Amino acid sequence: MFQVREEEILFNEKIAGDIYLMKVSGNYEVKAGQFFMLKAKDRDMTLFRPISIFDCDSYGVSFLYSVRGKGTELFSKMKEADTILLHGPYGNGFPKLEGKTAMVAGGIGMAPLYLTARRNSNSDLYIGIREGLYSEEEINTLENLFEGCNTKFKIGGLVTEIIDFKKYENVFTCGPEVMMQAVAELHPNVYVSLEKHMGCGVGACLSCSCKVSGKMVKVCKDGPVFKGTEVNF
Numbered sequence: 001m002f003q004v005r006e007e008e009i010l011f012n013e014k015i016a017g018d019i020y021l022m023k024v025s026g027n028y029e030v031k032a033g034q035f036f037m038l039k040a041k042d043r044d045m046t047l048f049r050p051i052s053i054f055d056c057d058s059y060g061v062s063f064l065y066s067v068r069g070k071g072t073e074l075f076s077k078m079k080e081a082d083t084i085l086l087h088g089p090y091g092n093g094f095p096k097l098e099g100k101t102a103m104v105a106g107g108i109g110m111a112p113l114y115l116t117a118r119r120n121s122n123s124d125l126y127i128g129i130r131e132g133l134y135s136e137e138e139i140n141t142l143e144n145l146f147e148g149c150n151t152k153f154k155i156g157g158l159v160t161e162i163i164d165f166k167k168y169e170n171v172f173t174c175g176p177e178v179m180m181q182a183v184a185e186l187h188p189n190v191y192v193s194l195e196k197h198m199g200c201g202v203g204a205c206l207s208c209s210c211k212v213s214g215k216m217v218k219v220c221k222d223g224p225v226f227k228g229t230e231v232n233f
């Protein structure tokens with residue numbers, strides 16, 4: 001079984017459009033690319049939602065999330081000093097590898113790559129954002145948030161167009177599946193962070209099952225990070 005904690009929200013701010021940054025108290029040992037299961041203390045929310053670790057320090061762990069449905073909408077309404085339920089951290093996270101790494105994000109797929117890039121100074125982070133989604137001011141806020149991780153933003157078009165993959169030994173990617181599939185075809189050493197619906201987050205319900213290397217795996221337990229060449233997209 002797992003231990004659910006009730007932690008205090010230190011802040012929960014709108015960053016751009018539907019994107020929020022929330023910091024929750026607690027001192028956790030985490031690996032970059034892992035996730036927590038979060039739930040608002042609201043009767044209408046029964047299942048916890050998986051959200052990646054954006055950043056972590058001795059005061060707490062922060063999450064960058066976009067509002068998609070009911071659960072994330074409830075998160076967006078929470079205020080400083082409210083409490084939230086969580087358990088984790090879970091998942092394998094991104095591997096520690098020798099050589100230069102390109103990190104490629106599509107949209108909110110940027111969330112798990114911030115800490116991953118901060119902990120790997122030999123990396124460049126590329127973030128693709130759909131055109132027209134955010135104002136210039138909001139894009140500036142996102143750029144400021146990612147300052148210090150060698151980040152380049154591509155607004156509109158394909159983020160892969162601005163990357164010289166030959167310069168890199170490894171590639172990490174997170175975002176829409178079509179983007180990750182395209183990235184996995186452009187380099188032999190790609191690691192993808194898969195996003196599947198999750199019921200439990202701890203390997204008990206099978207809702208996150210998918211095929212990797214011809215075998216059924218659980219994204220919550222065996223992933224979410226897998227070798228791109230092994231994923232059956």
Ligand SMILES: Cc1cc2nc3c(=O)[nH]c(=O)nc-3n(C[C@H](O)[C@H](O)[C@H](O)COP(=O)(O)OP(=O)(O)OC[C@H]3O[C@@H](n4cnc5c(N)ncnc54)[C@H](O)[C@@H]3O)c2cc1C
Nearest residue numbers: 049050051052064065066068069070071072111195196197
């Ligand atoms: C390991 C992992 C890490 C994640 N990290 C983040 C993160 O850091 N930031 C972030 O914003 N989101 C992240 N997500 C996605 C996030 O969990 C979902 O957006 C969230 O659960 C949606 O909950 P909801 O109640 O708001 O929406 P729901 O009402 O559950 O769904 C709203 C819409 O989103 C779709 N949807 C919901 N969950 C998923 C999913 N997992 N994959 C594809 N489509 C989905 C539904 O089909 C529906 O159309 C992560 C998911 C996984 C599996």
Ligand code: FES
Nearest residue numbers: 201203205206220
């Ligand atoms: S979410 Fe239940 S097994 Fe993965």
